[in-house]
Each structure stands twice: as structure tokens, then as C-alpha cells.
């Protein structure tokens with residue numbers, strides 16, 4: 001039997017990254033009317049998306065496995081940002097010239113995002129919920145819009161098709177309108193996740209409507225589309 005191809009990421013242990021609100025807008029093609037539905041960011045990592053959405057007056061919740069110990073997290077996320085930056089600095093051909101001019105620009109932007117995240121976490125700890133896919137502590141349809149960036153598909157070397165199915169099914173369960181997932185390419189691999197068609201067939205079998213949509217966020221070569229699942 002032929003061996004199954006693994007799309008390796010090369011980043012090492014799963015990164016707790018800190019994308020900004022502007023990155024989320026570009027990744028998920030967000031408009032104000034999207035944010036008016038209550039939003040769940042899962043996994044939110046050290047992203048400042050929640051801080052900015054709240055500051056704009058919208059309802060938003062962040063969840064992540066990393067929120068088990070907030071005190072420890074503060075120390076970890078800056079180091080994680082530097083680790084993520086070192087990874088992209090080693091591959092300027094793949095990561096420079098899109099959303100970020102170069103590695104320095106990436107570092108500055110993400111450290112600013114970490115600072116906003118840390119301040120918001122201190123001020124509004126109730127918005128940062130410790131949770132682990134595939135079992136979220138929310139009721140069916142609790143959120144209008146569920147956003148999921150850089151977990152599904154990104155880590156195809158450690159999440160298999162059944163994991164992706166379970167994670168996505170849970171994200172759909174807690175949404176009343178839409179789930180958007182970005183990117184469709186694993187870290188370090190410009191091709192779509194190799195199990196994507198099989199996953200989409202499973203959604204078809206359950207009657208879940210879904211489509212791929214182009215977006216403007218250009219970070220990793222090849223990754224400029226999102227998966228949208230509709231209730």
C-alpha cells in the first residue's frame with residue numbers, strides 16, 4: 001500500500017501566535033456587519049482581535065487551550081512571537097512581500113498585537129475562555145460568526161482527517177450563521193490540505209453548505225482562500 005503523504009510544518013511545537021485585528025479582517029474578509037453577530041475566535045492564541053473588536057463595541061469571545069494559566073501565559077506569548085518570527089525570517093522567499101514587508105515588520109506588528117492582547121486579558125479575563133477542541137464549553141448556536149485561524153489545516157502533520165472533522169463539527173455546532181476557517185494550506189506547504197476534498201465530502205453527506213472564498217491576506221505563499229461553512 002502507498003504511504004500516506006504528510007504535509008510537514010517544520011515549526012516544531014504548536015505556536016501560540018498573535019495576529020492582529022487587521023490580519024483577521026484580511027484573512028476572513030470581515031465587514032462591520034459580520035462583527036455585529038456575536039463572534040467567537042477559536043483558537044484565539046495571543047491575538048489582539050478580541051481586544052479590538054470589543055473596543056469597537058461588538059460582542060466577542062476568545063477561546064484557546066493556552067488560557068489554562070493566564071499568569072504563565074503572559075510570559076510565554078512574547079517568547080512565542082519571537083519564535084514565530086525566527087521561523088519566518090529563515091524563509092524570506094515564502095513570507096516576505098505580502099501582508100508584511102519583511103521579518104522586521106512582522107516582528108514589530110506581532111509584538112504590538114501581543115501587548116494589546118495582554119492588556120485586554122488583564123482587563124477582561126472573562127472574555128478569554130480556556131477550552132479545547134473538539135469539545136467547547138458553549139451551547140449550540142451561541143455565536144453568530146465563528147472564526148478559526150491557523151489550527152485546522154495549518155497543523156496537518158499532527159491533526160488527521162478525523163481530527164479536522166471533529167474540530168470543524170464542533171465549531172459549526174456553536175455557530176448560528178457561519179464558520180470561517182483560514183488558511184487552507186499547512187505551515188511550510190503551499191498546497192491546500194490534502195484531506196480537504198474528503199472533509200468537504202463529509203460536510204456534503206451531513207447537508208452542511210460550504211464554499212471556498214478568496215481573501216486578501218497574503219502571508220504564506222499559496223494560502224489566500226478560506227473555507228466558509230453555513231448553517
Ligand SMILES: C[S@@+](CC[C@H](N)C(=O)[O-])C[C@H]1O[C@@H](n2cnc3c(N)ncnc32)[C@H](O)[C@@H]1O
Nearest residue numbers: 016017018019043044045065066132133149150
Ligand atoms: C498558531 S496559533 C493561532 C492563534 C490565532 N488564531 C492567530 O492566528 O494568531 C494556534 C493556537 O491553537 C491553540 N490550540 C491548539 N490545540 C487546540 C485545541 N484542541 N483547542 C483549542 N485551541 C487549541 C494553541 O494553543 C495556539 O494558541
